[in-house]
Amino acid sequence: MEDKPGKKILLLGNEAITRGAIEAGIDVATAYPGTPSSEIADTFSHIAKYFTKQKKEPPFYFEYSTNEKVALEIAGAASISGLRSLTCMKHVGLNVASDTLMTYLYIGTKGGHIIVSADDPSCHSSQNEQDNRYYALFSGAPMLEPSTPWEAKEMTKTGFDISEELKSPILLRTTTRLNHTRGTIELKKIQKPKKKGYFEKNPFWITTPEIAKVRHPELLKMLKNAEIISEKSPFNKIIKIGKTSDWGIVTSGVAFNYIKEAAEDLNLNVKILKLGMTHPLPNKMCSEFIKSCKNIIVVEELEPILENQFKTIAYDIGLTIKIYGKGTEHFSRLYEYNLDIVTEAFSKIFKVKNPIIKPNISNVKLPRRSPALCPGCPHRATYYAAKKAQPKGVIYPTDIGCYTLGREKPLEMADLLLCMGSNAGTAGGLAIATDDKVISFMGDSTFFHSGISPIINAVHHNHDIVVTILDNRTTAMTGHQPHPGTDFDGMGRPAKKILVEDVIKGCGVENIEIVDPNDIKTTTKAYKNALAFKGTSAVISKSPCILLENRNKRKRGEKIKIYQIDQEKCQQCKTCIGRFGCPAIYYEEDGSINIDAQQCNGCGNCATVCPFEAIYIKEEV
Amino acid sequence: MKKTNIVLTGVGGQGVITAASILGKAAVNAGFNVFVSEVHGMAQRGGSVNCTVRIGDVSGPLVPNGSADIILSTEPIEALRYIHYSNKRTKIITDISPVIPFTVATGEEKYPDIKIVFKELKKYGTLFKIDAVNHAKDAGALITKNIVMLGALAGSGALPFKSDILLKTILENVPTKFKNVNKKAFELGLKSIKK
Ligand code: SF4
Ligand code: SF4
Numbered sequence: 001m002e003d004k005p006g007k008k009i010l011l012l013g014n015e016a017i018t019r020g021a022i023e024a025g026i027d028v029a030t031a032y033p034g035t036p037s038s039e040i041a042d043t044f045s046h047i048a049k050y051f052t053k054q055k056k057e058p059p060f061y062f063e064y065s066t067n068e069k070v071a072l073e074i075a076g077a078a079s080i081s082g083l084r085s086l087t088c089m090k091h092v093g094l095n096v097a098s099d100t101l102m103t104y105l106y107i108g109t110k111g112g113h114i115i116v117s118a119d120d121p122s123c124h125s126s127q128n129e130q131d132n133r134y135y136a137l138f139s140g141a142p143m144l145e146p147s148t149p150w151e152a153k154e155m156t157k158t159g160f161d162i163s164e165e166l167k168s169p170i171l172l173r174t175t176t177r178l179n180h181t182r183g184t185i186e187l188k189k190i191q192k193p194k195k196k197g198y199f200e201k202n203p204f205w206i207t208t209p210e211i212a213k214v215r216h217p218e219l220l221k222m223l224k225n226a227e228i229i230s231e232k233s234p235f236n237k238i239i240k241i242g243k244t245s246d247w248g249i250v251t252s253g254v255a256f257n258y259i260k261e262a263a264e265d266l267n268l269n270v271k272i273l274k275l276g277m278t279h280p281l282p283n284k285m286c287s288e289f290i291k292s293c294k295n296i297i298v299v300e301e302l303e304p305i306l307e308n309q310f311k312t313i314a315y316d317i318g319l320t321i322k323i324y325g326k327g328t329e330h331f332s333r334l335y336e337y338n339l340d341i342v343t344e345a346f347s348k349i350f351k352v353k354n355p356i357i358k359p360n361i362s363n364v365k366l367p368r369r370s371p372a373l374c375p376g377c378p379h380r381a382t383y384y385a386a387k388k389a390q391p392k393g394v395i396y397p398t399d400i401g402c403y404t405l406g407r408e409k410p411l412e413m414a415d416l417l418l419c420m421g422s423n424a425g426t427a428g429g430l431a432i433a434t435d436d437k438v439i440s441f442m443g444d445s446t447f448f449h450s451g452i453s454p455i456i457n458a459v460h461h462n463h464d465i466v467v468t469i470l471d472n473r474t475t476a477m478t479g480h481q482p483h484p485g486t487d488f489d490g491m492g493r494p495a496k497k498i499l500v501e502d503v504i505k506g507c508g509v510e511n512i513e514i515v516d517p518n519d520i521k522t523t524t525k526a527y528k529n530a531l532a533f534k535g536t537s538a539v540i541s542k543s544p545c546i547l548l549e550n551r552n553k554r555k556r557g558e559k560i561k562i563y564q565i566d567q568e569k570c571q572q573c574k575t576c577i578g579r580f581g582c583p584a585i586y587y588e589e590d591g592s593i594n595i596d597a598q599q600c601n602g603c604g605n606c607a608t609v610c611p612f613e614a615i616y617i618k619e620e621v
Numbered sequence: 622m623k624k625t626n627i628v629l630t631g632v633g634g635q636g637v638i639t640a641a642s643i644l645g646k647a648a649v650n651a652g653f654n655v656f657v658s659e660v661h662g663m664a665q666r667g668g669s670v671n672c673t674v675r676i677g678d679v680s681g682p683l684v685p686n687g688s689a690d691i692i693l694s695t696e697p698i699e700a701l702r703y704i705h706y707s708n709k710r711t712k713i714i715t716d717i718s719p720v721i722p723f724t725v726a727t728g729e730e731k732y733p734d735i736k737i738v739f740k741e742l743k744k745y746g747t748l749f750k751i752d753a754v755n756h757a758k759d760a761g762a763l764i765t766k767n768i769v770m771l772g773a774l775a776g777s778g779a780l781p782f783k784s785d786i787l788l789k790t791i792l793e794n795v796p797t798k799f800k801n802v803n804k805k806a807f808e809l810g811l812k813s814i815k816k
Contacts, residue, residue: 035661148680181658182682184649254681257680338683339683356687357686364738365733366702367731369668370668372667374666409724409729410727585726586725
């Protein structure tokens with residue numbers, strides 16, 4: 001929140017977006033956390049908390065909403081009331097919010113509203129790599145696409161002006177490589193927020209069929225105006241590399257960075273049409289560009305969205321120009337690009353030698369190092385107990401969160417995953433389709449996000465399933481954000497805590513088992529009961545995320561117990577390592593089993609599962 | 622047209638991301654153009670982590686194959702995992718303490734002989750082995766291991782700016798009560814590579 005215009009600092013792409021919104025005088029920001037978008041929301045949250053802590057009112061309102069759709073509706077209504085608003089989410093989050101989005105574009109808005117979509121080419125931390133630029137074309141939302149953190153901040157800021165001028169929400173489409181890149185930005189003056197808006201009653205806000213019919217032409221009119229802005233936008237520009245040439249490259253987003261460097265490294269003579277406002281395209285500018293070239297290369301990650309539009313524009317102006325890209329198979333529709341990929345493609349197109357040397361490859365076989373549930377994670381205990389209750393003939397639909405990591409050996413407690421909130425729905429389908437027992441898993445944040453309505457469906461139709469809610473009091477995977485089950489909110493203020501069990505009861509579930517998973521024996525029994533019950537039962541497994549719990553313990557000055565294995569008593573049965581599978585437990589070179597004191601988080605569950613009482617507390621640190 | 626490409630690797634939870642971001646901030650303080658690429662989300666739960674820092678005349682954060690000036694690793698096999706970034710002139714600076722992946726712990730896979738790992742690393746660049754765990758302990762806190770590694774990086778002479786700037790940036794980014802521990806960790810790292 002530094003108000004030092006001119007100062008240059010290093011910011012993460014996501015932080016730069018938040019900074020841009022603050023400089024633009026943001027009033028309302030909402031989000032549901034999701035990698036790679038989380039730090040946009042977290043930065044708003046940190047700033048708000050900082051004010052709350054000092055008993056001052058934060059300069060803006062911020063919330064982690066229950067899901068992306070709610071987030072869009074909250075900020076949308078604030079924006080309709082004239083306030084500057086921002087909503088951020090990961091790409092698949094926009095699927096959840098898309099129902100709202102599609103009609104929101106019909107009615108438009110008043111205060112600037114930026115919807116940030118953080119796409120994830122290469123699926124670094126997602127279930128798919130969908131290209132959300134289609135949402136701009138689909139809904140009619142004008143769209144900006146930054147290439148660097150610097151641009152991300154500037155576009156966010158300017159985006160509010162564009163949104164207000166067009167009276168339409170706009171999309172800011174980013175990708176992981178931008179979200180999680182740190183780059184220099186220049187601080188500019190912070191504009192004062194409005195604080196209070198005004199809702200002007202107007203029948204146009206009510207999208208009944210007859211209103212929708214008159215609003216659709218307005219949406220198309222807005223897009224015409226947006227095109228005029230796009231033609232003049234400084235974000236759409238031509239950059240010359242080397243000497244004047246009739247080779248043109250068209251690009252947007254982070255791909256631009258690779259093109260520039262590759263063209264320089266290969267000493268190419270090209271002009272780059274770098275598009276920052278990619279919906280609607282500046283048709284005139286693009287036509288002129290095509291006319292000035294003999295060959296065009298379109299470089300964009302994922303779908304051929306620019307490429308297809310350029311082919312259309314070329315057709316419309318009667319030119320049959322060569323367009324290289326995905327159509328000519330020089331570029332892939334898969335995964336994110338990098339300098340190597342772009343240099344390789346250019347060297348083929350321009351028939352020059354690729355200067356990047358062949359990568360060194362070592363013949364030494366390295367073990368995989370995949371992420372795992374943390375040592376001491378309470379989910380491991382829940383999984384262990386569920387498996388113990390019935391080791392075979394059970395299918396485990398899972399959901400999005402840390403607990404997906406339970407798919408790994410030795411637990412292997414994840415069999416089917418579609419998207420946020422899908423576990424109980426798929427559980428019902430599996431119960432109908434097979435003779436197997438079904439135990440599904442979801443976290444508490446997922447439960448509040450979209451996990452409730454499938455449970456109501458299951459109860460109503462009497463699906464014979466066990467739904468587990470792993471209630472660890474946080475949104476652990478994305479960085480421990482609060483949710484409706486915590487007693488504080490994203491601004492650090494006290495908040496009404498909603499208990500999972502109260503909601504489950506309200507859903508009509510008759511058989512509810514509430515357990516502490518660290519009591520493995522009772523939890524196993526609870527699963528046995530739940531499996532025996534005909535119909536929908538719920539196991540609510542309550543234990544805080546151990547990372548959060550240990551952090552809080554340290555803050556309170558409490559010590560953490562570290563466990564050790566008594567080599568005299570250990571019978572090498574391998575229960576702790578081969579079945580429970582805490583990653584802090586390992587084999588010594590001589591084959592004996594030991595606990596890595598650096599990694600042990602002191603849950604004590606290995607001591608419980610050990611049949612020979614060989615595991616004991618070594619020290620408290 | 623000078624570019625400095627640094628690849629930082631290690632295991633989630635070892636402070637690799639923090640080290641990369643501090644290094645980036647130091648480069649800004651030294652007046653350079655810089656890009657840092659980070660990993661967030663699932664990878665942090667004990668997975669293999671790799672960040673890149675590019676300083677100078679660059680337009681993005683990703684280091685091309687065979688173009689790393691330095692590979693700085695907080696774990697030996699993680700240096701080898703990202704060896705495709707190396708060329709003959711690459712300085713490979715690694716901590717010597719293995720962190721056992723859980724696939725090895727459960728007996729599914731094997732951790733290679735550490736001597737072979739070091740021999741292999743030597744094949745691809747100039748190898749510097751740092752006992753960062755012990756230096757960090759000597760400094761007073763194991764979690765300063767990443768700072769020991771930054772010290773070693775500064776000591777390698779591969780950075781385009783003075784080590785004082787890096788140290789100053791580190792101290793600006795840690796809580797007051799940990800300043801001394803971090804300073805000591807940095808200095809131990811710096812010395813460890815010089816001798
Ligand atoms: S962060 Fe918390 S919930 Fe996630 S794996 Fe670690 S202990 Fe479990
Ligand atoms: S007490 Fe045992 S199970 Fe818990 S974290 Fe430590 S080693 Fe792992």
